[in-house]
Amino acid sequence: MKSDINLASTSLRDWAEYLLHVSTEASFRTERGRHEFSFGLPNGEELNVVADTPDQLAKKVMAELTDMLASPPSIPEHSRKESCSTADSQGSQKETTTMRSNDQAAMQASKTYTKAKQVTVGVSSSRAMYEVVASIAAKRGLSASNVTRELVQQSLESFYAQIDNQSPQQVFENYERKLQSYEGEPYQWMARLDPDLGMDIKLAAQEFKRSASQIVGFFVAEGLSLCAETQEVLECDCSSEEVVKALAAIEPFNGVKAKRLAKNVGLGEQRGLMNQVLAGAVLVPRRLLEALSTRLGVTAPSLSQAFQLRFNDSLTPAFKAPDGSPSVCVKSKTWREGVEALQLPKEEEQRLLAFED
Structure with missing residues (x-):
């Protein structure tokens, strides 16, 4: 057990030494609350990390390094000495600048990157x-x-x-x-x-x-x-023949027969809501659209387009407007608007709204 502890502590010390080397070799930049880190890796790539705070940046850098490297790379002796000297002097800007200058030629020779690897x-x-x-x-x-x-x-x-x-x-x-x-x-x-x-x-x-x-x-x-x-993509991804087939599949369920379809797709007793969906007056959420597609034996895109066509055909003036003026509804209700308009008990309302999740 003691040997295992020694191995672990040695590995931790190696990582600590390497991270100290990284902290003095890397380029740090702060601008408008954005903290950036850049460092040349032994394989010639460059590690670039961005974070909102210094603490987040440090955590991201450590996580990225330990993920990319199986073990901490060996540190050149001259860099090892300069890292220790820099730490002892509490990060002297002058020494850091000198160190970067000394190593610049070697780093440029080893770095072939122009863009961080995706x-x-x-x-x-x-x-x-x-x-x-x-x-x-x-x-x-x-x-x-x-x-x-x-x-x-x-x-x-x-x-x-x-x-x-x-x-x-x-x-x-x-x-x-x-x-x-x-x-x-x-x-x-x-x-x-x-x-x-x-x-x-x-x-x-x-x-x-x-x-x-x-x-x-x-x-x-x-x-x-x-x-x-x-x-838009889903609605356009079908032929005119498929839309005609979808319209034919909808037709038998208009009116009172919508109640049976509502039960089959999980709407329960909500026949009125089902009729609004079939008429295109309420936008159908994807989960319900897929259920209707399976039940009616037609594709979801063709159903969606069929609903839109039925809604367009129904756009006629309504002469019972509150102010006595005719009005035309030119936009389908969202699913939430359609459900909330029914003023159902809270539990049933939440069940229906879950279709849009």
Whole structure:
């Protein structure tokens, strides 16, 4: 046991010595509350880290170094002496500058980098979800990798705010539902993240005991649910024949017969709400859209477009407006607006609102 303790303590001392070397060799910069770190690694790459506070920066740097390096690299003797001298003098700016100057030629010779290496994370989802990402990318004139990074970054920014208001379990359950709402054959693909974003994903994965792959998949699904282009892609991804088939599938369930369909897809006794969905007057959440697609035997995109066509056909003036003037509803209600308008008991209302999670 004593030997094991000695081995561990030796390793810790080696890491401590290497981190001291890094702290004197690295380039630090602070601008408008943004703290930046740059350091040349032995393999010729450059490690770049950004954080909001010095403490966060230090934690990110240590996590990244220990993740990238199996063991602390050996330190040149002259650098070892200069690091110790710098620590003893409490980080003298003059000595640090001199040390960097002495090593500059060697560092430039070993560094072949021009850009920090991206972090690659494997993602498991359905092919349908990846195709939505690719379609959005094509509409924007970007690569799927660029859109993926944008979606992950946007979701990361709202992730910790959600954690503050809900339990982590609730948040991840919502993410899981959104990820699973994309049905179809499984598909493995790669997300390429900028180093800082990749580091944030790794830290979140460690903190909440998930894999980086799961976190990225969740964040992409969450980002797509908040992206206006997602619905456009889904609605356009079908032929006119499919839309005609969807319209025919809807027709038998108009009026009182909507009650049976409502029960089959999880809406219970809410026949009126089901009729509003079929008429396109209330926007259907993805979870319900997928359930209707399965029940009616038509594709979700064709159903979505069929609802929109039915709504457009129903736009006629309503002559019972409160002020006596005709009015036309030119916009479907959101799911939340449609549910809340029913003024149901709180428990039933929350059950229905859960469809949009």
